[in-house]
Amino acid sequence: MREAGPGTTEPASLRAQYQSLATEAVLSTLLALLLYVALKVSVDGIRHWRAKVPVLVVGAGPVGLAAALVAVRSGKVLTLTLLDERPRAALLCRPQQIALDPRSVRFLLGLGVDFDNVEGCWDREHFFTKIGVFQEYLLSLLEQRKRQLGIRILLGTKFSDDFLKKNLASDWPKIIVLADGSCGESSTVLGISPEYIVESCNAYGANAVIERPDQRQVPTPEIRAHSLYFDLSAYGMDMSAMGQESPKPGFHLKIYGTFHDRYLALACPASDSKIVRFLRHTLNSSIMKNIFHQSFNAYKMDIEPRVNELTLHHIQCSRRLFEIMLSHRRVTAAFIEGDNVVVTVEGEAARVLNFDTGCGVNLGLRGLESTEELIYKVATAVDQNDIFEALAAKIQHSKQVAEDFKQYGLFATMFE
Numbered sequence: 001m002r003e004a005g006p007g008t009t010e011p012a013s014l015r016a017q018y019q020s021l022a023t024e025a026v027l028s029t030l031l032a033l034l035l036y037v038a039l040k041v042s043v044d045g046i047r048h049w050r051a052k053v054p055v056l057v058v059g060a061g062p063v064g065l066a067a068a069l070v071a072v073r074s075g076k077v078l079t080l081t082l083l084d085e086r087p088r089a090a091l092l093c094r095p096q097q098i099a100l101d102p103r104s105v106r107f108l109l110g111l112g113v114d115f116d117n118v119e120g121c122w123d124r125e126h127f128f129t130k131i132g133v134f135q136e137y138l139l140s141l142l143e144q145r146k147r148q149l150g151i152r153i154l155l156g157t158k159f160s161d162d163f164l165k166k167n168l169a170s171d172w173p174k175i176i177v178l179a180d181g182s183c184g185e186s187s188t189v190l191g192i193s194p195e196y197i198v199e200s201c202n203a204y205g206a207n208a209v210i211e212r213p214d215q216r217q218v219p220t221p222e223i224r225a226h227s228l229y230f231d232l233s234a235y236g237m238d239m240s241a242m243g244q245e246s247p248k249p250g251f252h253l254k255i256y257g258t259f260h261d262r263y264l265a266l267a268c269p270a271s272d273s274k275i276v277r278f279l280r281h282t283l284n285s286s287i288m289k290n291i292f293h294q295s296f297n298a299y300k301m302d303i304e305p306r307v308n309e310l311t312l313h314h315i316q317c318s319r320r321l322f323e324i325m326l327s328h329r330r331v332t333a334a335f336i337e338g339d340n341v342v343v344t345v346e347g348e349a350a351r352v353l354n355f356d357t358g359c360g361v362n363l364g365l366r367g368l369e370s371t372e373e374l375i376y377k378v379a380t381a382v383d384q385n386d387i388f389e390a391l392a393a394k395i396q397h398s399k400q401v402a403e404d405f406k407q408y409g410l411f412a413t414m415f416e
């Protein structure tokens with residue numbers, strides 16, 4: 001009988017046995033790996049599903065209210081507190097008209113806004129309403145959800161050092177959304193720099209308002225007019241050489257607001273043309289008033305009254321063309337280390353234009369497009385790295401919003 005040894009051939013049955021043992025070992029390792037992955041995925045899934053954070057929103061302006069609805073929609077909110085220093089009546093009596101552009105309309109539809117139930121009017125896919133009406137509607141949506149979620153709405157309550165000491169000293173929210181407007185000081189309370197970066201939008205503009213107490217305060221579509229030229233020879237400006245100027249400035253005009261508070265915006269892309277230089281540096285403030293007066297009468301709606309010599313004093317306007325600038329915050333999102341709190345600054349508290357176009361609120365809503373992701377990422381963060389990643393993405397988006405506005409914002413709101 002011959003024994004199997006080195007150099008000898010194993011019998012086929014033994015080889016098959018080894019092979020099946022090896023296959024079994026591979027299979028059981030694979031199975032263990034699969035089980036581990038499945039367990040990890042389901043544990044992570046459960047953790048993600050259960051992860052919820054307390055959120056505080058400061059400011060119940062249009063942006064703060066929309067931010068609160070974004071938080072609700074994220075499904076990641078344990079408790080939601082919304083506070084505004086103004087009492088309810090003062091908050092909701094704002095008569096200024098806002099124009100929600102198609103992108104904002106889509107965003108708001110996603111938050112559950114039913115435009116059929118908001119007083120306003122549609123024109124060219126824009127929705128026109130009053131700020132107070134819009135705020136009241138958003139507030140009512142939040143109040144409807146109050147029962148399902150831990151939502152506290154504290155109107156007439158100021159976010160201050162005192163509020164921090166009394167309410168948050170031991171019980172910090174995980175996320176604070178600061179939407180306290182262009183004059184808000186809440187970031188300073190949290191030790192966040194209030195510094196702004198001021199950048200040119202490469203355009204010049206002027207604003208005017210005509211107050212007509214006898215007119216209606218109902219939402220009205222805006223009027224736009226393009227490629228306007230003004231004959232300023234009566235003011236001593238030599239118009240004879242204007243025809244050779246290249247490129248021609250061509251002004252854009254917008255009339256918006258209610259018939260009661262009629263607003264006008266006049267703008268043109270930055271240029272060094274003679275007429276632009278003249279309007280930028282003239283000391284004669286009646287020139288602008290006359291431009292607005294004539295333009296209003298030429299482009300107003302037929303049913304509204306003209307401005308005449310008797311009502312001219314109702315026009316208040318910029319004295320001359322100024323450079324349109326966007327101020328945006330240097331710090332738009334931050335992490336307060338000791339208290340483990342993520343702060344994001346939104347709306348006019350984050351970026352504001354020195355030129356009114358009647359569309360200011362859209363810029364604020366753009367910033368909120370990344371807020372749900374921030375809340376989700378912070379709620380499901382495993383460690384501080386995840387939080388910093390979430391903050392970096394938010395900061396990047398905030399910068400992009402400002403950059404996009406500088407590049408295209410005036411085109412969308414004024415020039416086309």
Ligand SMILES: Cc1cc2nc3c(=O)[nH]c(=O)nc-3n(C[C@H](O)[C@H](O)[C@H](O)COP(=O)(O)OP(=O)(O)OC[C@H]3O[C@@H](n4cnc5c(N)ncnc54)[C@H](O)[C@@H]3O)c2cc1C
Nearest residue numbers: 059061062063084085096159180181347348358359360361
């Ligand atoms: C006179 C005027 C006319 C305007 N006209 C138009 C227009 O015609 N069309 C248009 O689109 N936009 C217009 N705007 C701009 C428009 O109001 C803003 O774009 C919009 O309101 C910005 O929304 P927000 O939520 O960022 O800030 P805001 O609406 O300013 O809201 C901020 C909120 O924070 C609250 N707050 C501030 N500090 C604190 C604190 N410490 N604690 C608690 N709460 C605090 C304030 O009470 C306020 O309610 C106008 C603004 C003004 C002032």
